[in-house]
Amino acid sequence: MSLKSLGAKIFAKRIRKKINKWSSNPIKTQEKVFKDLIKVAGNTAFGKDHNFQNIKTHSDFVKNVPIRDYEQLKSYVNRVVDGEKDVLWPGKPLYFAKTSGTTSGAKYIPLTKDSMPTHIRAARNAILCYIEETGKVDFVDGKMIFLQGSPEMEEKNGVMLGRLSGIVAHYVPKYLQKNRLPSWETNCIEDWEEKVDAIVEETIHQNMTVISGIPPWVQMYFEKLQQKTNKTIGDLFKGFELFIYGGVNFEPYKATFEKLIGRKVAGIELYPASEGFFAFQDKQNEKGMLLQLDSGMFYEFVKAEEFFEEKPKRLTIGEVEKGVNYVMLVSTTAGLWSYNIGDTVMFTCTTPYRLIVSGRIKHFISAFGEHVIGKEVDQALKEGADTIGAMINDFTVAPQVNPDNSELPYHEWFIEFKETPVDIEALALEIENSLRRQNSYYDDLIEGKILRTLKITPVPKDGFKDYMRSVGKLGGQNKLPRLSNDRNIADKLTAMIDK
Missing domain, CATH: 3.40.50.12780 (ANL, N-terminal domain)
Structure with missing residues (x-):
């Protein structure tokens, strides 16, 4: 020694x-x-x-x-x-x-x-x-x-x-x-x-x-x-x-x-x-x-x-x-x-x-009174990823209040995977069930058909890095917000993905 x-x-x-x-x-x-x-x-x-x-x-x-x-x-x-x-x-x-x-x-x-x-x-x-x-x-x-x-x-x-x-x-x-x-x-x-x-x-x-x-x-x-x-x-x-x-x-x-x-x-x-x-x-x-x-x-x-x-x-x-x-x-x-x-x-x-x-x-989703917080989404993603063996690079979540095709509103999860899972719908269901167990308000909204099951939008490799660069916050002590109660981040990510 x-x-x-x-x-x-x-x-x-x-x-x-x-x-x-x-x-x-x-x-x-x-x-x-x-x-x-x-x-x-x-x-x-x-x-x-x-x-x-x-x-x-x-x-x-x-x-x-x-x-x-x-x-x-x-x-x-x-x-x-x-x-x-x-x-x-x-x-x-x-x-x-x-x-x-x-x-x-x-x-x-x-x-x-x-x-x-x-x-x-x-x-x-x-x-x-x-x-x-x-x-x-x-x-x-x-x-x-x-x-x-x-x-x-x-x-x-x-x-x-x-x-x-x-x-x-x-x-x-x-x-x-x-x-x-x-x-x-x-x-x-x-x-x-x-x-x-x-x-x-x-x-x-x-x-x-x-x-x-x-x-x-x-x-x-x-x-x-x-x-x-x-x-x-x-x-x-x-x-x-x-x-x-x-x-x-x-x-x-x-x-x-x-x-x-x-x-x-x-x-x-x-x-x-x-x-x-x-x-x-x-x-x-x-x-x-x-x-x-x-x-x-x-x-x-x-x-x-x-x-x-x-x-x-x-x-x-x-x-x-x-x-x-x-x-x-x-x-x-x-x-x-x-x-x-x-x-x-x-x-x-x-x-x-x-x-x-x-x-x-100030980082939560309560577009419908559900008040989903960071701890709940972190735990839900961990439980879902562990269940199906998915590995996550980064993610953020936002509400979709006005879907284009007249379907029910939902929470949209933007996830960058290490390797994209074969069955993304299975992951979405696992995350959904965990959120419903943790948050009774969210569960009521799903049960009452106010919200539909959450949607996962895969983000291409380095997509979040590109987003952070685009807003001048790449690296150092900057962190991607996990939750938003609006579509500001979500819309920018969608535009980048759709290019």
Whole structure:
């Protein structure tokens, strides 16, 4: 065992003890975070505008601080972007993480000297928890790759601006620098396909032990390696032990990855975002990711079914229940306050608090009142694909409200297969039955002949890649929306398929 491996094992035990301490005292931990946030931000512009001086309890906070998304917080963020100090958090941020907005173009999420370390610690601790649980540590001596955005940044009024994954690249610890791939030069390539080709060349003869990234983009990397070598990834990288992923539900990709790799590889799921690193998988045999309650983020939860009411009830960590679909709100050391990140979550455990991401509050299908959510379509596709042995590259779903030939409306599933199944209708029926079991509203609409059975439209190879390229979102941290309540994506895909 190398000194690095031995050190990692010792450090892992120490970190696990710290995690156990705060995770076994969740309410007390969150109360401390809440009080610290209010105290530190009391003299900011936001704190003065929202009476922080007189906020003592969560009830006080609810009365004074409304739920906001980026659009509703934008007037404050714009002041920070323009160079003003002490607006949302004391001083100026270290960085702005630039992300794609749905209604306002680019969004600028502040990262401060207080919030930035929590991103780094959470990613590190995810790996350390794996080491502590399994005792496996030799992989730290191999090569590690993190498929991410360019680390190059620009300055905006004295604050550095870049993609979150690129910013994080500047924080890789020295003891991992020699292990880390790709090279700085390759990481700075903006064109995603050119970048993946360069990564293939740099890694093809290396001892890759850890590979990390958003599943669809890692899949592209694996496929290019396989095309070049005619080997499975497991044969090519004999020491490949750990796949670290996040951003989308991995289940629909699982069968494809297993075939590409050719053997089982352990995985760690992460829940990072520009707004905070919220959770990571801390146990291999437990469903869900451990919510980071001690990382300078105070969480509130609103039942998804109540979210669009005028004054929905905002719950703290001690009030949530397993199996309920919640919208998650965060207040952070980066100066976000009761901020709606757009995700919905479900708790799988409350001792400690572990959760899964169930979807997006604005990404659902309810053209007929069915309110089908991301978790349901992911599970339905997995069950259907497993039953008939189909392998999925990517997919998205949209309603067809006005079919051309006077048939009943339906849900249209655009699916890119690794290999197109012989019997697509059988797959559609399996998906349909799973959805009906999960969602009683959808079942009622099918039973009542308001909707017909869903339709699968096969997408040609690389079709989703072509779509993402066409909208300027190929690669990096960009993700294809799983669900739409309109035909915007569906119509563009249909036009591309019909060419």
